[in-house]
Amino acid sequence: MTDLLNVRDVSAAFGARKVLQGVNFGPLRTGSVTALLGSNAAGKSTLLRRIAGELQGGGTVEIAAKAVESWPVHHRNRPAHVPQDISAGSSLRVFEAVLLASKQGSGWSVESQEMDAVTRMLQTLEINALADRELAALSGGQRQLVSIAQALIRQPRVLLLDEPTSALDLQNQFEVLDLLRRLALERSMCVVMAIHDINHALRFTDHVVVIHEAKVYASGPPLEILTPALLKTVYGVQARLERCSQGQPFLVVDRSTRQSLNRGLPDD
Amino acid sequence: MTESITRSPTASLAEGRLIYHRLARRRLTLLVGIAVLTVMCFLLDLSIGQARYSVLQILHALWDNDAALSIRVIVWEIRLPVALTALVVGASLSLAGVQMQTVLGNPLASPFTLGLSAAASFGAALGLILGVSVLPTSAVAFAIPVNAFLVSMATALFIHHLSRKRGITTEMIVLLGTTLVFTFTALLEALQYVAPDQALSAVVFWTMGSLSRSNWLKLGIMSVVLVAVSVAFARQAWALTALRLGEARATSLGVPVARLRLRGILLASLLASVCVSFVGTIGFVGLVAPHIARMLVGEDQRFLLPASALCGALMLSAASVLSKSLVAGQTLPIGIVTSLVGVPLFFTLILRARQR
Numbered sequence: 001m002t003d004l005l006n007v008r009d010v011s012a013a014f015g016a017r018k019v020l021q022g023v024n025f026g027p028l029r030t031g032s033v034t035a036l037l038g039s040n041a042a043g044k045s046t047l048l049r050r051i052a053g054e055l056q057g058g059g060t061v062e063i064a065a066k067a068v069e070s071w072p073v074h075h076r077n078r079p080a081h082v083p084q085d086i087s088a089g090s091s092l093r094v095f096e097a098v099l100l101a102s103k104q105g106s107g108w109s110v111e112s113q114e115m116d117a118v119t120r121m122l123q124t125l126e127i128n129a130l131a132d133r134e135l136a137a138l139s140g141g142q143r144q145l146v147s148i149a150q151a152l153i154r155q156p157r158v159l160l161l162d163e164p165t166s167a168l169d170l171q172n173q174f175e176v177l178d179l180l181r182r183l184a185l186e187r188s189m190c191v192v193m194a195i196h197d198i199n200h201a202l203r204f205t206d207h208v209v210v211i212h213e214a215k216v217y218a219s220g221p222p223l224e225i226l227t228p229a230l231l232k233t234v235y236g237v238q239a240r241l242e243r244c245s246q247g248q249p250f251l252v253v254d255r256s257t258r259q260s261l262n263r264g265l266p267d268d
Numbered sequence: 269m270t271e272s273i274t275r276s277p278t279a280s281l282a283e284g285r286l287i288y289h290r291l292a293r294r295r296l297t298l299l300v301g302i303a304v305l306t307v308m309c310f311l312l313d314l315s316i317g318q319a320r321y322s323v324l325q326i327l328h329a330l331w332d333n334d335a336a337l338s339i340r341v342i343v344w345e346i347r348l349p350v351a352l353t354a355l356v357v358g359a360s361l362s363l364a365g366v367q368m369q370t371v372l373g374n375p376l377a378s379p380f381t382l383g384l385s386a387a388a389s390f391g392a393a394l395g396l397i398l399g400v401s402v403l404p405t406s407a408v409a410f411a412i413p414v415n416a417f418l419v420s421m422a423t424a425l426f427i428h429h430l431s432r433k434r435g436i437t438t439e440m441i442v443l444l445g446t447t448l449v450f451t452f453t454a455l456l457e458a459l460q461y462v463a464p465d466q467a468l469s470a471v472v473f474w475t476m477g478s479l480s481r482s483n484w485l486k487l488g489i490m491s492v493v494l495v496a497v498s499v500a501f502a503r504q505a506w507a508l509t510a511l512r513l514g515e516a517r518a519t520s521l522g523v524p525v526a527r528l529r530l531r532g533i534l535l536a537s538l539l540a541s542v543c544v545s546f547v548g549t550i551g552f553v554g555l556v557a558p559h560i561a562r563m564l565v566g567e568d569q570r571f572l573l574p575a576s577a578l579c580g581a582l583m584l585s586a587a588s589v590l591s592k593s594l595v596a597g598q599t600l601p602i603g604i605v606t607s608l609v610g611v612p613l614f615f616t617l618i619l620r621a622r623q624r
Contacts, residue, residue, distance in 0.1 A: 091567055092509070104507065104521050104523065106506070108570055131283075
């Protein structure tokens with residue numbers, strides 16, 4: 001495991017609204033899975049776009065000790081980004097969609113080994129049965145896996161995902177997160193994902209970065225960071241960590257601490 | 269979700285190749301099919317007119333210098349420029365349409381709906397009614413097309429300029445284009461209101477669109493622009509295909525979305541403006557031919573680009589044949605024919621696609 005990703009003093013603004021200010025964390029190591037946590041509109045997606053080099057702003061994002069923008073656009077050290085799936089999909093076939101991702105910036109002809117690389121990627125994600133299906137005919141979860149395949153086909157060293165489980169049912173949530181953790185180790189990738197589910201962060205990640213009021217509020221191993229006090233400040237909920245019969249930690253939320261919703265309830 | 273996302277019967281590498289080859293072969297076959305139809309339509313277009321010739325006679329006149337002088341003059345001087353113009357203009361308008369639809373992510377985008385045709389008509393009317401021209405009187409043959417081109421391109425640059433502003437969405441651009449259609453139509457009507465009768469009929473005829481205004485020089489200009497713009501689009505084929513996955517996904521694949529969009533709008537506008545300036549308003553082809561091409565070969569721009577161009581060429585060539593054969597001894601304005609014949613055809617296609 002080597003140090004790969006460093007976020008130094010990163011800021012971002014949309015017009016006058018400062019979304020991120022002096023965000024610092026890292027170094028994140030190869031083979032690790034990191035969760036970006038924070039309430040809605042905390043700037044998690046913006047931070048992912050900054051790390052991907054898609055947005056300009058103050059500070060630097062370093063991949064392998066060089067600024068992300070200094071790597072060529074289709075280099076392995078450019079992070080691969082899986083944005084949230086909002087498009088309903090097109091009539092492209094799954095095979096074409098993944099091939100398309102690998103062919104960006106190159107010529108018209110398609111070599112046999114490029115096709116084979118696509119097939120292997122689909123096999124890795126166990127979606128090869130869908131190869132000939134149109135994107136528009138897939139379920140949200142299937143499309144999410146195609147998006148991950150599109151990101152992985154260029155063998156990136158950093159994989160960024162924006163709420164990869166938001167469209168998935170329970171079984172698929174588990175499978176995707178498990179797969180990401182496995183891929184991180186097998187391919188020596190650094191995986192960073194924005195998620196909402198604290199229990200997923202507890203179960204599947206090595207590291208959490210909590211964004212609150214445009215800054216990093218806390219950063220470190222999930223069990224040390226996700227305390228009741230932090231959850232109250234960042235998410236505005238009264239919550240506690242419990243352990244199940246097998247020793248796995250899990251979060252129980254008791255109530256929201258917002259006054260207007262709890263009128264009449266005694267405050268602790 | 270009714271179906272697991274991880275069904276996994278073993279699919280070998282060969283199966284992956286097979287899927288791709290099957291797709292590519294099917295699309296190539298379709299491309300060849302449309303191309304053959306287009307050539308047939310083109311030959312039919314050459315053989316129909318005041319004097320009717322068989323296709324064999326036409327081929328003979330094209331290849332053989334010993335053919336009778338009358339048929340050689342008719343084919344080379346009169347019919348060939350018009351028939352080729354139908355192909356070039358059809359291909360250009362369709363290519364402009366498919367790229368406007370691609371970069372704006374909107375199925376309604378076309379040279380017509382973005383206001384370029386209306387702007388060109390207004391530019392032409394300025395010359396026809398008020399006698400406004402930027403050219404010296406010696407170049408009178410090009411006065412009206414240049415007027416139309418300048419106003420149309422100014423409109424395109426205006427749209428381009430506004431699209432660069434922050435927070436302008438593609439929907440806003442399409443809405444803006446539609447607004448421009450109404451603006452230029454109103455301006456055109458205002459001009460027509462004050463126009464003398466003779467100028468009025470010239471404007472009405474101009475706006476209907478007609479291929480017979482073409483000649484070898486105009487055809488040459490249009491062809492050069494078509495080839496140049498096609499090459500520019502072809503070089504961006506993968507990036508343009510990626511745009512269909514949505515802006516966020518395309519950006520994440522390393523596609524410079526904003527730059528690609530601006531360039532696409534500008535190039536497509538140039539292509540459409542040149543054609544509309546020379547032959548007048550021919551609506552519908554730029555909107556419909558891309559949709560037909562997309563239904564046939566899908567989103568991959570390596571196939572969609574040639575398919576759109578061929579569909580447009582075929583549509584306009586067929587319209588040219590019809591415009592000469594619907595009313596005996598008369599050539600109807602082609603703009604009327606494309607819309608009247610194209611609309612039911614397109615309706616049928618949409619309804620069939622819906623049932624699938």
